[in-house]
Amino acid sequence: MLLNRERALEFMDKHDLDALVACTPENVYYLSDYGVSHSFIFALYGVSAAVFPRDESVPATLFVSEVDVPYLEEHPTWMPEVRMIESFGAYVPPGVDLTERERRVSELWSAMRAKGSLSPNRQEVMAGVLRELGLADARLGFDDVRAMLELQSAGIARSTGADAFNIFREIRLVKTPREIELLREAARINEECLQETAQLLTEGTVIGDLARRWKSSMALRAAAGLEFYAGGFDRPWIFGSDSYRLRDGDHVLLDGSGTYEHYWCDMGRTGCVGAPSGRVEELYGVLADCYEQCIPLLQPGSSTVTIKKAASEAVRSHMSDGFTPLLHPLGIELYDNPQPLGEIEREEFVLEAGMVVNLETALYVEFPWGVLQLEDSFLVRDDGPESLVSLPRDLMSPR
Numbered sequence: 001m002l003l004n005r006e007r008a009l010e011f012m013d014k015h016d017l018d019a020l021v022a023c024t025p026e027n028v029y030y031l032s033d034y035g036v037s038h039s040f041i042f043a044l045y046g047v048s049a050a051v052f053p054r055d056e057s058v059p060a061t062l063f064v065s066e067v068d069v070p071y072l073e074e075h076p077t078w079m080p081e082v083r084m085i086e087s088f089g090a091y092v093p094p095g096v097d098l099t100e101r102e103r104r105v106s107e108l109w110s111a112m113r114a115k116g117s118l119s120p121n122r123q124e125v126m127a128g129v130l131r132e133l134g135l136a137d138a139r140l141g142f143d144d145v146r147a148m149l150e151l152q153s154a155g156i157a158r159s160t161g162a163d164a165f166n167i168f169r170e171i172r173l174v175k176t177p178r179e180i181e182l183l184r185e186a187a188r189i190n191e192e193c194l195q196e197t198a199q200l201l202t203e204g205t206v207i208g209d210l211a212r213r214w215k216s217s218m219a220l221r222a223a224a225g226l227e228f229y230a231g232g233f234d235r236p237w238i239f240g241s242d243s244y245r246l247r248d249g250d251h252v253l254l255d256g257s258g259t260y261e262h263y264w265c266d267m268g269r270t271g272c273v274g275a276p277s278g279r280v281e282e283l284y285g286v287l288a289d290c291y292e293q294c295i296p297l298l299q300p301g302s303s304t305v306t307i308k309k310a311a312s313e314a315v316r317s318h319m320s321d322g323f324t325p326l327l328h329p330l331g332i333e334l335y336d337n338p339q340p341l342g343e344i345e346r347e348e349f350v351l352e353a354g355m356v357v358n359l360e361t362a363l364y365v366e367f368p369w370g371v372l373q374l375e376d377s378f379l380v381r382d383d384g385p386e387s388l389v390s391l392p393r394d395l396m397s398p399r
Helices: 005-014 025-032 037-041 066-074 100-114 122-132 145-153 165-172 177-198 208-220 278-297 304-315
Strands: 019-022 048-053 061-065 081-085 140-142 161-163 224-231 251-260 263-272 326-329 356-366 370-379
Touching: 005 019, 005 165, 019 025, 019 165, 025 037, 025 048, 025 165, 037 066, 048 122, 061 066, 061 122, 066 081, 066 100, 081 100, 081 122, 122 145, 140 145, 140 165, 145 161, 177 208, 177 251, 177 263, 177 356, 177 370, 208 224, 208 251, 251 370, 263 278, 263 356, 278 304, 278 356, 278 370, 304 326, 304 356
Parallel strands: 019 140, 061 081, 140 161
Antiparallel strands: 019 048, 048 061, 224 251, 251 263, 263 370, 326 356, 356 370
16 A cells, blocks of 8 residues: 555644545545556546545545546445446447456446435546545645645535545555555666666767666666756756767766656666766766765654755855755655755755655766756654665766
């Protein structure tokens, strides 16, 4: 199970919520273990949802699209109640000969239709079911305010609905064993792909080929390579010209972020074409020393403010400007912590055992000279931080 049930109940008590209502695919997956890609692709339209009540006598309920029922049969949810949003794909000709699995899928469609509350509109289905569950006037926490407003117009939680987008993030900060397992595998895959990509750090390579190699390597490992930054020489610091050809002496940012079974990996290194310049070696050495000083600070109870301050102090005599220490939790979102809308780097929080955080205290940006970066994922543990990757933290080059 992905859901940290005890923590969810704790925060529902803290915020006085009777139920969590997930409409974004990340939170539907997190609450229910239902992670069909269709939900992510059509996230803006809404083809799934999940309700997790605080009262255990009220059944947790998953809402799925009619077309996705075959997926559900192979990947069942732990939630005891499942309801269907009408779409297409459920036509079974009379008298057709079905396999055992096909028969189970057909029976699922029939059983969900018999429950009623059918509509092609997700919110209409949810409104009917929330009434059935006795939650129409309950204190409901929504991760999508648009869905909340539509349900309120249908008479659901008119005065008791609340924006719970960041409450979901609070809950997700401490990972379950299943989440850690997925994050380990995602990090391992990214590490392999970054090593393969570094083999292209030779004179004459088109810079765009680095991203193409990394993304194809991710795909071959059943992962999604979503963003790869390669640049930093005499081009804009992060998005180099796609047709630029590497030259001997270039140093290159290598930063890959993607997902494995919807859980993120994020890793950064600095690569070199040929021998690194003296300045690259000097400054990267400073950053690597800073990084090693900060790793032991990844302890339960440590504040990110304290860690970033320590990083800044470690490099002060070498780089007064251009240095940016960063930390961010990693999980089902790339930045998996509560943040205000409109900000991406609000990273002031206290570490807890079970968090997975990305340490980026080694980020130096100087336009147009380039970028130096070192970034890994760590599991925060009571007995000390554990790196999720084994890739050496040296400058990268072809083997």
